[in-house]
Amino acid sequence: MNDNDGLSAVQDCLTAAKGALAETHMQTPLDAIVRRGRAARRRRRLMGLTGTGAVAAGVALAVGLTGATGSGPTHSAGAARTDAFTLVRHANGTVTLTFIYRVRVDPGLLQRALARDGIPAMVTPGWVCGTAYGTESQLIQLIPTFPRPHPVTEPGFWLDMWVVVPRGANRGQAQEIHSFSLAFTVIGNALTIDPSAMPPGKELSFGDFADARLRQAAPPYRLLRWTNITVGLIDVPAVSRPYHCGFLPNTPWYKTPPWGNPGTSPSATRAASPSATPAASPSATPTSSPSATPTFSPSATPTSSPSATVSP
Amino acid sequence: MEFAEFYESTRDDCLRIVLLNVGDRQLAEDLVAEAFARAWMSWRKVRTYQAPTAWVVRVALNANVSTWRRRRREVTLGGHDVALPAEDNAVLSGDLLTALRGLPLRQREVVTLRLLLDLDTQATANLLGIAPGTVGSHLHRAAAALRSALPHLADQETST
Numbered sequence: 005m006n007d008n009d010g011l012s013a014v015q016d017c018l019t020a021a022k023g024a025l026a027e028t029h030m031q032t033p034l035d036a037i038v039r040r041g042r043a044a045r046r047r048r049r050l051m052g053l054t055g056t057g058a059v060a061a062g063v064a065l066a067v068g069l070t071g072a073t074g075s076g077p078t079h080s081a082g083a084a085r086t087d088a089f090t091l092v093r094h095a096n097g098t099v100t101l102t103f104i105y106r107v108r109v110d111p112g113l114l115q116r117a118l119a120r121d122g123i124p125a126m127v128t129p130g131w132v133c134g135t136a137y138g139t140e141s142q143l144i145q146l147i148p149t150f151p152r153p154h155p156v157t158e159p160g161f162w163l164d165m166w167v168v169v170p171r172g173a174n175r176g177q178a179q180e181i182h183s184f185s186l187a188f189t190v191i192g193n194a195l196t197i198d199p200s201a202m203p204p205g206k207e208l209s210f211g212d213f214a215d216a217r218l219r220q221a222a223p224p225y226r227l228l229r230w231t232n233i234t235v236g237l238i239d240v241p242a243v244s245r246p247y248h249c250g251f252l253p254n255t256p257w258y259k260t261p262p263w264g265n266p267g268t269s270p271s272a273t274r275a276a277s278p279s280a281t282p283a284a285s286p287s288a289t290p291t292s293s294p295s296a297t298p299t300f301s302p303s304a305t306p307t308s309s310p311s312a313t314v315s316p
Numbered sequence: 317m318e319f320a321e322f323y324e325s326t327r328d329d330c331l332r333i334v335l336l337n338v339g340d341r342q343l344a345e346d347l348v349a350e351a352f353a354r355a356w357m358s359w360r361k362v363r364t365y366q367a368p369t370a371w372v373v374r375v376a377l378n379a380n381v382s383t384w385r386r387r388r389r390e391v392t393l394g395g396h397d398v399a400l401p402a403e404d405n406a407v408l409s410g411d412l413l414t415a416l417r418g419l420p421l422r423q424r425e426v427v428t429l430r431l432l433l434d435l436d437t438q439a440t441a442n443l444l445g446i447a448p449g450t451v452g453s454h455l456h457r458a459a460a461a462l463r464s465a466l467p468h469l470a471d472q473e474t475s476t
Contacts (some may be wrong), residue, residue, distance in 0.1 A: 014459045015431040017466065021412055022332050022432060028341070032349045034320055040349060217431035315340040 014245035046189060084117040086110065091117045099123060102194040114210060122199050126238075188235075195235070209236040319359045323352055326369045333378045333432050337424060339413045343380070351376035370433050370443055373426060412421055415465035422446075423458035 082139035084091035088109045090102045098123045103109065118125040187201040202208075211234040329346065335344040351372045354364045387434050416424060422444070427442045430451070441448040 010458050011431070011455070014427075017412065017462075018336070018431050025332040025335060028328070028332055028335065030345065030348060032327075032329045032345060032352075034323055037323060037349060037352045038351035038356055044353055045357055176443070214476050304356055 043189065069222070084114055084120070086117075089114060089117075091121065093121050096197050097200060098189075098198045100194050100196045109210075111210070118208075121204075123197055125210055126207065129212040206237050209232070209238050211236075317349070317358055317363060319363075321365070322355075322368060326372070327352065330369060330372050330376065333428060334380075335378055336413070337416060337428060338380055339417065345378075346378040347379050348372070350379050355432055361391050365443075367433065367435055367443065370429050370435055370439070373428060373433065374443065375423070377425060377428070411466055414420050415462050418465065420459060423454045423461070426451055426454040427458045427462075 088103065090100075092102075093098045094100065097117075099116070101114075109127070115125055115127040118127070187198050187203075189196040189198075198206075329342055330351070331348050334348050335341060338344050338347065354375055355368065355372050362371055365371050416427070417426065425444060426440060429435045429443065430437070435443070437448045437451050441451045444451070
């Protein structure tokens with residue numbers, strides 16, 4: 005036996021393994037590749053502008069922090085600014101949402117600001133939501149978008165993006181996931197959304213986990229001062245159809261959420277109109293704390309919590 | 317060659333090779349799509365390469381490494397982000413996958429390019445930016461590691 009014999013045996017083995025995959029085919033169509041390339045090119049161009057943008061964002065942040073005392077956003081000519089986020093609409097129709105590190109987002113303000121810029125979204129403190137799929141037993145599942153599993157953007161900031169589909173759905177949802185990723189460009193703590201790339205019949209669910217995690221964390225975890233924004237792509241429901249909301253299941257901090265079922269509760273309702281605004285600002289109530297929401301249960305009525313009830 | 321023609325003629329091959337390396341059907345598809353998107357972005361340059369297919373495979377494998385590096389900095393959220401089992405994963409030999417994935421990245425790249433894409437030593441060396449002699453040493457170390465991890469390979473050799 006010589007080295008060539010050894011190599012050819014290895015090569016035969018690998019070739020046979022590859023041959024066993026003869027029925028495996030790439031499902032991604034050419035136009036999806038081209039769209040992905042274009043999106044990456046746009047990101048690259050934006051990165052080139054980051055230096056200039058950072059200065060502008062710094063000025064905006066300084067003005068925002070000195071001028072705002074937790075009040076509503078200033079919103080004119082396609083721009084909104086609060087102490088927790090800024091929202092800027094560009095000439096090409098895209099909208100850039102920039103989160104300020106470690107400042108809690110007021111869900112009501114963010115939802116109204118997004119609605120003004122034509123981005124249908126539901127914003128909730130501490131949980132992500134999905135429309136109800138049948139019964140409570142059909143738990144929603146969260147499929148992460150590429151790049152998997154979570155695009156960590158910068159230290160201290162963590163953005164998760166999910167597509168929420170019925171339990172049991174398979175990777176046939178890949179096209180939907182891809183469409184979702186096309187609607188977003190993430191640079192640092194800024195999320196650029198292209199409303200025209202949003203899949204039809206879908207809206208966004210924003211959740212802010214930072215506060216809840218820090219409160220519940222064991223001492224070592226307190227060092228992890230993340231701003232953790234979770235974005236899910238969900239179906240726009242029929243009027244008054246309930247949402248199911250919950251913390252992400254099985255997190256180190258939420259092995260046993262207060263309501264017992266990490267997947268689906270509490271429920272919430274809102275009208276189908278994307279421009280709906282919250283009836284009560286969740287941040288105006290103490291219900292962002294899990295311990296302050298004792299009435300939540302999988303069977304809770306849709307209006308069991310003011311913070312989870314959104315009306316037009 | 318136009319990009320569309322290149323994509324249609326090579327995408328399945330690239331997917332299978334990357335799948336052999338990563339062992340997860342969905343991840344492999346994502347990685348190959350990302351690599352082809354990068355090839356599209358730089359097509360004027362990539363089309364002039366001696367082996368554009370090998371370039372795509374290498375970009376996909378490196379993107380996988382980047383994903384893992386990124387993941388190391390993250391906090392685990394439990395099992396909800398575990399990839400769903402795919403049918404294609406079942407046809408892959410667990411031993412072979414484990415052995416391949418146990419190789420250092422450079423050795424895996426050399427094995428992939430030389431044995432799966434059938435590039436010659438010089439072309440492999442050019443693509444990886446290393447000396448032809450280094451390609452040879454990586455290849456033989458990788459082959460030795462695979463033989464020791466897969467006893468049936470050694471049996472085949474002794475029987476020939």
